[in-house]
Amino acid sequence: MAKKNVLGRGLSALIDGADTYNEVRASVNEIEISSIVANPFQPRTTFDEDALNELAVSIKEIGIIQPITLRKIDGGQYQIIAGERRFRASKIAGLTTIPAYVRTANDEGMLEMALVENIQREDLDAIEIALSYQRLIEECKLTQELLSDRVGKKRSTVTNYLRLLKLPAKIQKGIVEKAISMGHARALVNIKDSDMQLMIYDETLKNDFSVRRIEEIVRNYNEDNASFNSDEKPVKEKFPNEYEDLNNHLNKFFHSKIDFRMDQSGKGKIVIPFSSTKDLERILGILDKLDA
Secondary structure (H helix, E strand, C coil): CCCCCHHHCCHHHCCCCHHHHHHHHCCCEEEEHHHEECCCCCCCCCCCHHHHHHHHHHHHHHCCCCCEEEEECHHHCEEEEECHHHHHHHHHCCCCEEEEEEECCCHHHHHHHHHHHHHHHCCCCHHHHHHHHHHHHHHCCCCHHHHHHHHCCCHHHHHHHHHHHHCCHHHHHHHHCCCCCHHHHHHHCCCCCHHHHHHHHHHHHHHCCCHHHHHHHHHHHHHHHHHHCCCCCCCCCCCCHHHHHHHHHHHHHHCCCCEEEECCCCCEEEECCCCCHHHHHHHHHHHHHHHC
């Protein structure tokens, strides 16, 4: 039978020596829960309490279907490699022992196993996945190409997750809390100015903007910004006096240097620049008064 893709091939496709690991995993041990300690390399930082309680009820009724994976450490203790969610739910369910596979792994191998197995099996949020990818790159010395092979994802997918880590912390928190989707976040990454990213993020929460709406805002912003900063700005025609007066009036009204452009056909644009989000809020306040 043909092999599946990387994530369908088991750990033998991911980690050297996994064939031995699979042999070890054939033997399930009942391990005292009191002797098990958490994995310091666990990529998941939060666990949904309701989901844990639901799993605990299921464990009480039918037990542990899939054993967790441990490694033996000093002092007669065991450290979790994979299955911390099942471990936590078992404690809630009041179990004193839990079925487990026990294997030997060095710290780097354990980190890689924990990260890959969590990415594969757990419902991590986009930031946790991105952080897991980053740790695999930095701590396991993987390139993006090797990483994409390890997790069975296209390199472009890996890159899109890693780019999320460039967003301001406030927006990353919003992704974790599901205030915005990864689609919203991927659009915001395309703006270099963090203040503008935060301003659009706040407006998204306020107005419940769709992903398509954010993409449109970002596209328009980048196009206007590119035009405004272009080295090949169109040469301004000499305005008639009434247009010069209008330009001066706008400068005074907005307390900003307005970029007033018009070609010979009468087409043009008025660009109101701002220096910060606070300055933008000031301008928006002026426009709100006009709309009142």
